[in-house]
Amino acid sequence: MKSTVLIGLGNLLMSDEGVGVHVVHALLNSGRLPADVVALDLGPGGLTVLHAMTGFARAIFIDCAFMNLPAGEWRQFQPEAARTVKVRGRQSLHEGDLMEILDLATGLNRLPNEVVIFGIQPASVEPGERLTAALQNKMGEYQTAILQEVGSA
Amino acid sequence: MSKTVDIHVHHVTRVEGHGNIRVRATDGVIEKLEWQVPEAPRFFEAMVRGRKYEDIQTVVSRICGICSVTHSLAAIKAIENAMDIPISTQTDRLRILTHYGEQLESHILHVGYLVTPDLLGQKSVVPLVGSHPDVVNVVIDLHRLGNLMMEKLAGRKTHPVRLVPGGFAMLPTAHDLRQLKGELVAAVPKLEALAEVVANLAGGVPHFSRETEFVALVNAPTYPFYHGDVGTTDSDEIVSVLDFENVVNEYVVAHSTAKWSKWHRDSYMVGALARFNLNADYLAPLAKKTASALGLEQGCCNPYMNSVAQVVESVQVVERSIELIDEILTAGIEYQRPEAIIQAGCGAAAVEAPRGILFHRYEFDENGICVRANISIPTNQNHANIQKDFEEMVPQIIDQDQDHIRQQMEMLVRAYDPCISCSTHYLDVEFV
Numbered sequence: 001m002k003s004t005v006l007i008g009l010g011n012l013l014m015s016d017e018g019v020g021v022h023v024v025h026a027l028l029n030s031g032r033l034p035a036d037v038v039a040l041d042l043g044p045g046g047l048t049v050l051h052a053m054t055g056f057a058r059a060i061f062i063d064c065a066f067m068n069l070p071a072g073e074w075r076q077f078q079p080e081a082a083r084t085v086k087v088r089g090r091q092s093l094h095e096g097d098l099m100e101i102l103d104l105a106t107g108l109n110r111l112p113n114e115v116v117i118f119g120i121q122p123a124s125v126e127p128g129e130r131l132t133a134a135l136q137n138k139m140g141e142y143q144t145a146i147l148q149e150v151g152s153a
Numbered sequence: 154m155s156k157t158v159d160i161h162v163h164h165v166t167r168v169e170g171h172g173n174i175r176v177r178a179t180d181g182v183i184e185k186l187e188w189q190v191p192e193a194p195r196f197f198e199a200m201v202r203g204r205k206y207e208d209i210q211t212v213v214s215r216i217c218g219i220c221s222v223t224h225s226l227a228a229i230k231a232i233e234n235a236m237d238i239p240i241s242t243q244t245d246r247l248r249i250l251t252h253y254g255e256q257l258e259s260h261i262l263h264v265g266y267l268v269t270p271d272l273l274g275q276k277s278v279v280p281l282v283g284s285h286p287d288v289v290n291v292v293i294d295l296h297r298l299g300n301l302m303m304e305k306l307a308g309r310k311t312h313p314v315r316l317v318p319g320g321f322a323m324l325p326t327a328h329d330l331r332q333l334k335g336e337l338v339a340a341v342p343k344l345e346a347l348a349e350v351v352a353n354l355a356g357g358v359p360h361f362s363r364e365t366e367f368v369a370l371v372n373a374p375t376y377p378f379y380h381g382d383v384g385t386t387d388s389d390e391i392v393s394v395l396d397f398e399n400v401v402n403e404y405v406v407a408h409s410t411a412k413w414s415k416w417h418r419d420s421y422m423v424g425a426l427a428r429f430n431l432n433a434d435y436l437a438p439l440a441k442k443t444a445s446a447l448g449l450e451q452g453c454c455n456p457y458m459n460s461v462a463q464v465v466e467s468v469q470v471v472e473r474s475i476e477l478i479d480e481i482l483t484a485g486i487e488y489q490r491p492e493a494i495i496q497a498g499c500g501a502a503a504v505e506a507p508r509g510i511l512f513h514r515y516e517f518d519e520n521g522i523c524v525r526a527n528i529s530i531p532t533n534q535n536h537a538n539i540q541k542d543f544e545e546m547v548p549q550i551i552d553q554d555q556d557h558i559r560q561q562m563e564m565l566v567r568a569y570d571p572c573i574s575c576s577t578h579y580l581d582v583e584f585v
Contacts, residue, residue: 047266047293047296048300048310050293050297051293051296051297051300051301054297100279104279104282104289107282107283107286108282108286108289108290108293109286109290110290110293
């Protein structure tokens with residue numbers, strides 16, 4: 001049984017919004033993830049996050065996060081250390097909020113024992129298929145931090 | 154003092170895509186009553202022109218994230234029809250199994266996440282986590298199972314990659330199928346629990362009924378989702394899917410960017426209730442029992458019961474999936490290379506999407522390049538019926554509180570499980 005699920009979230013068509021997905025693919029391509037880690041590209045996420053966490057003791061999320069930090073900076077935190085202030089349009093099933101999904105999981109007793117979020121401050125979430133330079137230049141740093149967290153660095 | 158009703162729901166929530174409700178009435182006299190679809194056209198039929206036959210299903214699956222398997226299968230069947238590409242019994246069984254996964258995923262999404270909050274007086278599924286956690290957990294488990302079926306069989310839960318003309322680009326293993334069977338067997342008591350919840354909430358389903366023409370696939374060996382011809386509750390007439398344009402009779406109206414449809418009357422309804430009304434005799438035993446427990450009977454003309462019919466169909470696809478897996482495993486999974494001899498031709502096909510019958514037609518030149526495409530989406534076929542339901546129902550409730558009228562109308566739209574973004578079509582209209 002694999003114990004950790006590593007989930008990259010984001011929309012690849014909205015520049016830095018897709019950073020979580022970019023990082024997960026980079027880690028998968030690196031071949032450096034430990035054997036007990038399942039890495040998933042969940043795209044915009046939503047309720048499929050609940051499905052993906054099922055049966056794992058630990059979930060690690062990588063997502064774009066507005067945290068009032070300089071673009072490209074990242075923070076590692078647990079869900080209880082932050083609260084969502086996101087205002088959603090509520091007109092699309094594609095629009096999700098990880099913090100809300102984690103709240104749901106808590107209420108339903110479906111949250112893994114350990115949850116860690118790697119939030120990465122974007123420079124732009126406007127339409128675009130590439131990361132901005134501020135984030136692209138730090139891709140190595142993000143991967144190293146996550147590999148440390150999963151015990152492979 | 155005069156009473157004015159002025160409802161303008163700008164984008165109904167808990168449906169996919171954008172649809173508006175507009176009502177204006179003074180002293181019970183209705184001056185305006187419209188179901189409006191303001192989505193932009195998406196040009197998929199134009200996008201596939203000039204593309205090779207083997208790319209079509211990949212493009213058109215993007216019409217919808219919820220029924221991408223259905224769009225892929227309709228395209229593939231139409232391509233196979235156009236080029237006389239044979240398929241094996243194994244392919245047929247595996248496709249049906251994949252399609253069942255999508256029916257389950259979509260129906261549970263609709264009933265569990267979008268409709269149940271209405272019946273429990275909540276605005277979304279989120280408050281139900283506190284009040285009904287067991288129900289939400291069942292819904293999540295069943296939704297996950299539908300996704301898992303598509304992942305194991307089609308390679309992805311959305312926008313399948315293994316479904317191709319002639320067969321499968323990659324086959325599931327016997328281990329995959331045994332794992333799915335185990336999960337399906339475990340899902341049966343969860344479905345029974347969900348059906349019980351819905352039965353307890355049935356009192357909240359509005360009592361509205363209007364004589365309606367129902368249209369769905371018929372003439373298949375089992376409850377039809379994937380095979381069959383087109384049938385109607387209005388007559389014994391059965392139309393070949395190759396002549397589907399004679400059924401859908403598409404037309405345009407000023408207040409909608411989507412095309413509307415009509416056949417024997419001004420409108421008709423497609424979807425789970427239509428399938429049930431035409432094919433209930435073919436339901437598997439537990440699905441039949443569930444229908445009976447939920448009070449769903451053939452001939453039901455209450456569109457709100459479409460969601461109840463979706464619960465019955467969820468049971469049906471789980472029951473049939475277990476049987477199908479046994480049939481596939483007993484026969485043994487054999488490697489089969491999908492093959493096609495490219496030739497010019499025109500073909501059409503129909504597959505039942507979760508929200509109703511879906512038609513695809515393609516024409517190819519001698520190099521297998523698509524030169525023409527025509528797609529008729531279930532939600533388009535339902536738009537006129539939603540409007541006709543509004544016209545019958547709203548005068549009956551126009552004296553009630555405006556919020557109540559609005560809620561009943563929103564619930565009616567949601568009962569159709571519309572996928573409005575799919576339903577927009579190649580059109581160019583101007584609102585007046």
